[in-house]
Amino acid sequence: MICAVASGKGGTGKTTVTAGLAAVWDRPFTAVDLDVEEPNLHLFLHPDIESEVPAMMEVPVLDAERCTSCGQCAAFCRYKALAFMGGHLLVFSDMCHGCGGCLALCPEGALSPGERELGQVLAGSFEASAAVGRARFLMGRLRVGEAMSPPLMRQVKTKLPRRPTKADPDVLIDSPPGVSCPAVNAVMDADCVVLVTEPTPFGLHDLKLAVEAFRPLGMPLGVVVNRAGVGGTDIQGYCAGVGVPVWAEIPFSRAIAGAYARGEVPARVAPEAESAALTLMKAVRAAVAGSREADHA
Amino acid sequence: MREIVVISGKGGTGKTSVTAGFAHLAARRAMICDLDVDAPDLHLLLSPDRAETHEFRSGVAAVIDPGLCANCGLCAGMCRFDAIAAGPRAHKVDALRCEGCGVCERFCPVGAVRLEEKLCGEWHVSATRMGPMVHAQLFPGEENSGRLVALLKKEARERAGKAGLPLMLCDGSPGIGCPVISSLSGADRVVIVTEPTPSGAHDLLRVADLCRHFRIPAAVLVNKFDLNPDGCAALEARCRELGLDSLGRLPHDEAVARAMADGLSVAELPETPVSRALREAWERLSALPDAARRSDPFHHKPSA
Structure with missing residues (x-):
């Protein structure tokens, strides 16, 4: 199963949620950072990087x-x-x-194939949960000055199994913010999309854009409300109105904000964040199982 | 005219709240631009009137006519974007993957492919209580954000010139890719809004590197500094080493969320710790010389 964590608005907690899922996930999996412009997942998962390979794109060279x-x-x-x-x-x-x-x-x-460096593809592994042991880690890092992230994202994705099976690991994707081509590239092969938002006017506005962009792709979508309790915007009401489920809520607390600021994974140190991650994992699995049944029916 | 662009690398550090605060403090002397065309939010604080609305058409998408397609597969073999799939009678383009390069159309032996111009979004010129504003919305899932950003900047510059405004104040997008590079084109000064977290610090360094790459002077404003005071001091020390200017620190303040809920800039509320810090940052920014290092990121040197 491929689960992509995305959001319209940046800074709502995609990386926190992805790292939280990685902390509680109880089957073999690969964690992938496809936010190649500003990859941050490694700052929380602390992987041992085993390979770092330049990603090249073919460009013409003139004779x-x-x-x-x-x-x-x-x-x-x-x-x-x-x-x-x-x-x-x-x-x-x-x-x-x-x-x-x-x-x-x-x-x-007169034109022959040359190369332009898009960035690097990094691969390694990290200590996940007791149940899983070490999990695989993949990330792309865009070269500073390079404008195009989708070609690098495609190269990172070629390192993943095209269609994960039971024997193959699950995939958790940390996506770039927004709803334009990089974000769509990150989520388009996923079996479900988790949209992280916060109960502020900006959070709600960008969540609406994300639902509009990703719902036509056809996979199940669900929302995580992060920092629940601040801002007071009615995310639940919007979700109920458009028929998108809220899969989990992470309450706002100084303890969680402080843990994140120190580079800790909130789900590993704050019980309320851990229980939100477990709730989310179950909801994601149920949604994917449900959509597969619907496909077979 | 001085062009200031507010960016951050990491999303959600407070670019839009800071830009709206600066727009208020600029006292109607600025042309305001929301260059985050993908997920724009500045309009939620400035309530623009959308006096003008224009279509943004850019790029093309390939469409295969199933009645003409000979199902030979040449197009699928040549497509570098994996955007063409075989079907029982005809090939089909996956619009999500198509980059509109035109290879399939050019090489189809039976002329079954046509290229359709795409309507990718719309853009607006507005009046707001803080001055004129240019903004846009790329349609969800669309591409060509860099071109839309370039278009907005061009329009904003022309209109600011006609109105005799001395300033252009731009809210940028997260990341370091296409729309951000486009937003830096012609900028005199970048403001980087960051936060003292591992992600904030990591992304600040990449975005500062981007500014150096394009030779645009950058100044840093640390938001929510009190979430991690030690981290903030370390971040500021790193910025000094890199020769980045400092605009100071903003505290984590509930007033920001209150202002946002009311559709206001925090600078418009009665004096709070954050509005005071924001005003000091604005005064520092106004006093900073930009040095004659202008460059145009899209003014490329040819490689051959």
Whole structure:
């Protein structure tokens, strides 16, 4: 089962919830940080990193001797990665999305495949629960200055089994904030999505955007209300109105905020956070089992 | 005109609350921009009137005509984004994965693929009680956020120029990717709002690195410093080592949540510890020289 933890608004507690699930999960699993722009899960899980591999994307390299300035490549490229200036072709590889169209088009073989570094893919393992022992850990880290996170996220995802089976581990994904292409990329292969929010006007507004973005994907969705008790915005009422279940609530407490600030996983040190993580785990499993039954029916 | 962009790396550190506070303190001399087009929240505090609404069209999506498709599979083999799947009679494009590159359309031997322009969102020009505002909403699940950010900045600059405003105040988005890089284009000064947590500190360093990469001077404001005073001191020491300017600290204050619930900036409420600290931060920011280090992040050097 792949469970993605997402949110519209940033800073609502995605990483806290993912790390909480990782602390109580009682079957083998892999924890994955797909928030490649600002990955934080490792700060709480403390994995031993066993490999760190640069992630490269194919971009065109020009052999100016062969280029006849026919212009087909620049006319084709939708990302303005190829342009003519003073009759000469220039390659702006930072703008390239790696579609390979120019390489296939050039009649002179003047463009050949080169590479741009997107960032790194890190893999390792960490001490999870007594029941699980060590669990696998994966993360992507975007190169500072690189604009495109989805290609790196795709490379991280290739390290996961395409369709986890009973023998294969579950996957817990920490997703990037927002509801645009990086967030959609993180959740689109998941069997269920946990939306973390907080009871403030910003939290509710961005939760609505997230429900709008992710519900059409078809997998079960549920909400975790973090810092319940502050702000006073009625998240429950909204969820009931649109038929999205609230799977768990994590009460606001200085103890939990303090634990997080010190880099501790609240579910490991605060009983109310641990019980919320257990409740969430059960709700996630029931929702995925329910949707599989519905698929078979 | 001075362009100030508020970013954070990590989400939820208080960018929007700080931007709204600064907008109030700018006393109607600023063009206000919400550049977080993905999950914008500034309008919840500023109640813009959306006097103008425009469509944002950008990019294309491929569509295969099942009646024309010969089911040869050439497109699926060439697609680098895994966006085309085989079907019993025809191939089909997965709109979520399609990046609109046009390879399938260009190479389809029977012309079964067409590219459709996408409506990705809308943008607005508004009046608010704190001055004019430009803002947008990318439709959920859409892409091209960087282009929408660039469009907003261009519109805001032109309108601020016409109105003779000396300032542009921009609320940015979390992360360090496409929309953030786009928001830094042409900026004179970045304000990084952070918090003294491991995530806040980690993400601050990456976003500070991004500012250095594009040679834009950055100043740091530590929010909710009292959640971890030791962590805050360590964070500030690290910022000094990196040569980042400091705007001070904001305390964790229930007044921020109260203001948000009332649709106000905390700077508009009667004096509280956080509004006082915010005003001091604004005075420091106003007095900081920006140094002539302007650069345009999207002004790339060609690699060949």
